[in-house]
Amino acid sequence: MKIKSLLILALIAVATASGLSAQNTTSPYSKFGYGLLRDNATSAQRQMGGVGYAMRSGRQVNVMNPAAYAGMDSLTFLFDMGTDVSLFWRKDNTGSNHDWGGGLDYVTMQFPVGKIVGVSAGLLPYSSVGYSFGSEITNGVSTHQGTGGLNQLYIGAGVMPLKNLSVGVNISYLFGTIYNDVYASQTGSTTQSLFEQVMEVKDYHLQFGLQYTYRISRKNALTLGVTYSPSKSLLGKTYVLKYHDTSTGAPIRLLREWLSCVTSSLFLKHGAQVLPMTGTTVCRRKSM
Template identity: 40%
Template sequence: MKKIIIAACLLAVSVSVFAQSGTNSPYSQFGLGLLSDQSTGFNRGMNGVGFGFHDHNQVNVKNPASYSALDSLTFIFDAAVGFQVTNFNENGIKKNAKNADFEYAVGAFRAARHVGVAFGVLPYSNVGYNYSNTANVNAFSSTQSVNPTYSNTYSGDGGAHEVFVGVGWQPVKNFSFGANAGYLWGDIDRSVVNSYSDSYVNTLSKYYKMKVKGYRLTFGAQYTLPLGKKDAVTLGVVYEPGHKTHTDPECLVVSSNSQTSVNDTALYSIKNGISLPDRFGAGLMWSHLNRLKIGFDYQLEKWGSIGMPQYQVTNNVASYSLVGGTMKDRSRFTLGGDYCRGERYRSLFSRIHYRAGLSYVPSYQTINGVDGPKEVSASVGFGIPIINTYNNRSILNITASWINRSATNLIKENTFMFTLGLTFNERWFAKFKVE
């Protein structure tokens, strides 16, 4: 019991140190930001594949039905940090940005025969950007004979995170189901600050703020079909119902003039203005001798039916309301695999897990009337067992990932990410006899 309390304290510390932003991408200014894949160390080595995977010594939050496969008499705690470098390229102009972020912290244990419980904190979205543009006004100033310039500075930071608890149960052989119940929270701040070289011109700046809060429910099921003595195929499905959250996005509009020092402000708000979409996922995992595992996942999020808050001026009338058509349904295709010769072998190289994966996400954002970026990513990873006098079941998960976001006539991004995770697997619940 004391060790469970210690683990809960570690999780609380993890929540408190979660960074509010783990990106520098200008594309994070749309929607709720860049959406996280919500995967743990062993999933990330396969680029996030996991709907059909279940493992006895790893926490697979992609499908809560997988918790039923956890080892008995053990407690698993998994946490990771990430480091990334991103190269931005627009019309031949290149810039680099660096980030470091606390990625996730999850724990799991078997509560009863064929019943597993998991809990933890995961990222949901990230917002982080800061850039500006400058142009001529295209009209002569009323006080000068030169054409003044204006600039808009766009900035934003924050994100949303989820704390959850889940349970998975295997009522009959080869079939299991489960559910995660989570609470979503976070602050997302964005701004567009307008300024002119001519101080007599009024500036118009907009400050957007939302305190994200709401619940999430995810349901999952897995069925394993044996194919002889050496092979098996597992089908996994997940479903998350969409709903409105208790989030009231706000927009503060400030019109000011540095000569008169007069500021006119207007505050707009939308009650329950943020919704989460219906989410569907399905995946297959083929296992050979429980050594080689290859999986394919498809995920669909119905963002296209959800309106996003926008400030607009029509016929000199300003409004802040939900506008549809800014996003489309988001699909994700992922192929990945894991190979380990066998955990019973003495050789370290025979016990290492070798992982790799590929993903593709078509464009689901609309930016200035054109399709936003599509995303292509790849990863390689290793699960290295930690063997010492006290422990031989913990795993060091190392993943290197590449993410490319590109669209015609828009910014191109190349991100290289390194994730370092540690899965503690301790024998907590065994009763030892003293002779």
């Protein structure tokens, strides 16, 4: 069938040119780190509250545990595509508000390779960023805005080497861009300053999985599932920009620095200032 219709038109043109991270997330909590981390699950797992490490079915794609790929028969091909709709309520000392968010969520597929091997591939959101709020400062107002997120393009395989025992692995390519902006305006002045951080991430991620099924009776079975992901830093680049907008409306670039960084999962440091990104960072400053 022409390689399953060219792998479903290359996963719907890589999920409409990587539009997964642009899901209109509206949460102030996404300001920190890489944003709101997603659950790596499809609708089959979410309808059970996100339970999926031990889920094993020949009719559902389970990306949460790659060992589950081996639990399908040799005549099955699965394709799953989902959307997400969210409603956020916010309340602070200025009042309450609600925002809608959502968009294309994931695109996955799964197919057998022989009797004991199953393969899956797809595109999933890893994190999403979206917020906008303001606060008063001395003689002025600051506005915080953020957009973007990280996606993961994965391919995985599961094999059943022994009866009732399955093992698997997912290899993911993480990519995406996160924008964090701070606007500062002075009371009684038309001058506005912008401090912008742009973090680009391009790196790989590994996940290993195992499932063991104990047959209780002819109709009932108990499955134990575990996963493991090796700890590693994420490779990325961080652009730090400062702009000053004069009363003429023409933005004047004051400073642009390009930091080639390896980030981990704590805080991203620029000089002595801790910035609202993640990663205890090893950076090499490059001239522009």
